[in-house]
Amino acid sequence: MYKPHIVILGAGYSGLTTATKLQKILHQNEANITLVNKHDYHYQTTWLHETAAGSLKPERTMIPIRDIINQEKINFVIDEVTMIDEKNKKVKLLNQEISYDILVIGLGFEAEAITNPDLNEHVFPIGNLNNARVLREHLEYNFAKYANEVEKNAARINIVIAGGGFTGIEYAGELADRIPELGGEYDVDRTQVRIIMVECESTILPGCEQEFVNYAMNSLESRGVEFITDARIVESKHDRVMYEKEGKQIEIPAKTIVWTAGVRGNSLLEHSSIPTVNGKVEVSRDLRVPGYENVYVLGDCALITNAETGRPCPANAETAIASAVVAARNIKAQINEEALQHFQSEKKAIIASLGSSDGVAVSLNGKKHFGWKATFMKKLSLNRYLLQLGGIYLLMKKGRFNIFHT
């Protein structure tokens, strides 16, 4: 009997969901499954802004992968993918090479700035747990240095956030809550610290309802966040950032430039021969790559078109998880030579936190929520994910039950 080797790259929302679904629906005799991930843990990207601000300990977002997968069914390899060779159906890792029959790519996103040499050296992306930790350490180091300086260098405590989308405002909200605490720890007066958000559109949260935009701006402004809109960051150095507005270039002394302005699919895809659009792979409705019937691309690496609207599905955890569920079913159908199903983009709640006890959200019935109710919804969605992923044990271990605070 044909027993294909399924290789899943990445154990983020999409990769780990695919693995856990496949271990449930495939019998051991039906396939060999290998899951490859850089680390032995899964981390919750949706909480990285808290880790990066220093308000959530990194270990709270980490879930040991071996606690989740059934190792009798899944061979877990901790290694870094360095090349996808789809012509020869092989994947190169730092330490070995693996052949596959069916490949699932769930390697996540990279910050746009990484590809721009004028920006990449001095910006801090919030893309994975390690760079969230680096940002947290960098902030603390600069606060400590500032407190010790005789001639105070404002660049140490000016924080520029590039991009006023969801990730940018979530980080700004978290930072606005964290700064008074950090100031207290390092003897730095809150009023001297600047948090400046630079957005290239005329408003933050472009495309969102005005009521949301107004609420988010008022909430953040009341906690000291400044906004510069219609402005584009053009250069960053170790102690300053340059932005362009109305044809003029303006400098802000800042050693911390946090990049939340745009992400693209993992650059490994662009280095493969799979065609990409803005760093992502345009997949067909069954989530396979056109022309590569054994390759599924999921989550932030994929450009999935919503069949109803003709627009791309949002790159978020909800899409990553939902696409993984369909991919797992399709892999089983493909092995059994049955018809594959199409990915339907369902209406999902929209939730953005603005710190530990404030946020904005729209629930599935279209009702808008503000304040603690929105943060409660975010915690609820995390808890539901944990329950689905690892049952009650994982929920009790990593769930967030405090409604009002972290």
Ligand SMILES: Cc1cc2nc3c(=O)[nH]c(=O)nc-3n(C[C@H](O)[C@H](O)[C@H](O)COP(=O)(O)OP(=O)(O)OC[C@H]3O[C@@H](n4cnc5c(N)ncnc54)[C@H](O)[C@@H]3O)c2cc1C
């Ligand atoms: C700060 C922040 C807040 C967010 N908040 C929300 C939110 O509230 N709601 C929401 O729905 N979405 C949110 N998102 C977006 C969401 O996190 C992503 O859309 C989601 O993580 C995409 O899932 P994924 O499976 O594609 O990738 P990821 O979850 O990023 O997983 C990728 C995995 O691949 C691994 N990997 C990467 N490269 C390699 C390699 N070369 N070799 C081996 N392994 C590798 C990584 O270690 C990781 O485990 C947020 C994102 C950020 C950054």
